[in-house]
Amino acid sequence: MVTKQVGGSPEDADLRRADSLAREIFSDVANKRAFLIIEALGERTLRFSELRDEVEGISHKMLTQNLRMLERNGLVRRAVYPTVPPRVEYSLTEPGQALRATVDGMCGWTHQYLGHIEDARRRFDA
Amino acid sequence: MVTKQVGGSPEDADLRRADSLAREIFSDVANKRAFLIIEALGERTLRFSELRDEVEGISHKMLTQNLRMLERNGLVRRAVYPTVPPRVEYSLTEPGQALRATVDGMCGWTHQYLGHIEDARRRFDA
DNA sequence: CCGAATCCACAACGATACTG
DNA sequence: CAGTATCGTTGTGGATTCGG
Numbered sequence: 001m002v003t004k005q006v007g008g009s010p011e012d013a014d015l016r017r018a019d020s021l022a023r024e025i026f027s028d029v030a031n032k033r034a035f036l037i038i039e040a041l042g043e044r045t046l047r048f049s050e051l052r053d054e055v056e057g058i059s060h061k062m063l064t065q066n067l068r069m070l071e072r073n074g075l076v077r078r079a080v081y082p083t084v085p086p087r088v089e090y091s092l093t094e095p096g097q098a099l100r101a102t103v104d105g106m107c108g109w110t111h112q113y114l115g116h117i118e119d120a121r122r123r124f125d126a
Numbered sequence: 127m128v129t130k131q132v133g134g135s136p137e138d139a140d141l142r143r144a145d146s147l148a149r150e151i152f153s154d155v156a157n158k159r160a161f162l163i164i165e166a167l168g169e170r171t172l173r174f175s176e177l178r179d180e181v182e183g184i185s186h187k188m189l190t191q192n193l194r195m196l197e198r199n200g201l202v203r204r205a206v207y208p209t210v211p212p213r214v215e216y217s218l219t220e221p222g223q224a225l226r227a228t229v230d231g232m233c234g235w236t237h238q239y240l241g242h243i244e245d246a247r248r249r250f251d252a
Numbered sequence: 253c254c255g256a257a258t259c260c261a262c263a264a265c266g267a268t269a270c271t272g
Numbered sequence: 273c274a275g276t277a278t279c280g281t282t283g284t285g286g287a288t289t290c291g292g
Contacts, residue, residue, distance in 0.1 A: 022236050025243055032156045048254060051245065059286055064255060071130045072183050074239075074246025085253040086292080095246075102235060104158065105228035113200075113221045117151055120200025172273055185266055211273040214270080233288065 028073060029099070033058060033066045038075070038096060038103050045079075045091040075099060147244060149220045154199060160186060164201070164229050171205075171217040201225060215247070 028034070033055070040046065040054040051061055067090060070076040075096035081087040092100060144206040154160070161179070166172070167182040178189055193216060196202040201222035218226060 018237075018240060021240060021244065025236050025240075026161070027158050028236050029236075030156065030158045030161045031231050035152070035156045060255085061131050061287085062285065065285090068167065072247055072250040074250075075238060080254090083253095086255095088254060093237075095242050099232070099235050102228050102231035105231060106152075106225070109144050109221075109225050111144075111226065114131075114144060114147060114151075116221050118147065121187075121198055124200075126197040186275090187266065188264090191265095206274090209273095214274060238273090 025073060028069055029075070031066075033062055034038070034070060035103050035106070037066055037070065038092065038100050039107065040097070041076070041092050042088060042100065043092070043097070048088050048090070051090060056086050070096070136202065144247065151199060154195055155201070157192075159188060160196060161194055161229050161232070163196065164218065164226050167202070167216060167218050167222070169218070169223070171215050172250075174214050174216070177216060196222070 007114045020044075036055045036058070037051065040051055046054065048063070048067075052058065052060065053064065067076060067078070071078050074093055077091050077093050077096075079091075081089070162181045162184070163177065166177060168236070170182065174189070174193075177193075178184065178186065179184075181189065193202060197204050200219055203219050203222075204219050205215045207215070
């Protein structure tokens with residue numbers, strides 16, 4: 001993604017490890033649902049069911065799955081309150097907030113070029 | 127993604143249309159491979175096979191598929207030179223370049239938080 | 253309310269072969 | 273070289289159910 005021409009030296013081994021990890025993270029995070037969840041959370045704290053309503057169209061399963069993944073990568077914080085009924089709250093960590101900036105960028109991009117894209121599609125589909 | 131509480135008025139119909147289109151674009155573009163292709167292109171012009179080498183691990187099929195998608199949405203320009211053998215060159219359009227900025231942002235984010243993430247994973251996996 | 257697990261339909265994917 | 277088509281496999285994702 002950034003590193004090229006790595007040789008056989010010890011420092012290069014580190015570079016390769018970092019690069020493979022970076023690709024892995026990219027595969028996890030650069031995905032539609034993860035972005036939507038990050039957008040939905042913003043700087044709020046939301047319960048599972050609220051998040052489910054917020055990210056419309058997402059299934060229970062995919063939401064948990066992606067939340068686990070984001071939690072594992074340290075983007076999302078999960079707080080469990082052992083009440084009855086149980087209460088689980090999700091919020092963005094600092095790294096999560098940092099990524100939100102670029103996700104916001106993409107949202108802005110989408111709206112800015114909406115017209116362009118609509119036109120491009122019409123032209124292409126003809 | 128941005129629009130909420132839309133009612134039944136004509137302007138709201140437009141908002142809904144724009145929003146559904148925005149979600150569609152999001153689904154198309156917010157994907158691992160699209161990002162990698164955009165990164166690979168940067169401000170260069172690359173042939174199909176060069177692109178294939180650049181985005182390592184991508185299959186012939188997935189590359190064409192994503193290139194078509196990006197072309198359809200007007201992010202990528204496809205130039206065909208009817209020589210023998212044929213020569214096809216891909217480059218980013220202006221909207222594509224604009225999106226590249228945010229993709230770059232994500233790459234930067236990845237490297238910045240690599241350590242954080244590695245730690246978070248270790249903690250989670252325990 | 254939250255989440256894990258099961259089942260299964262169907263889409264995604266890679267490999268391969270074929271065309272201009 | 274670039275692209276399309278087909279095929280078989282894998283995997284994804286939704287519905288449902290059960291448990292804490």
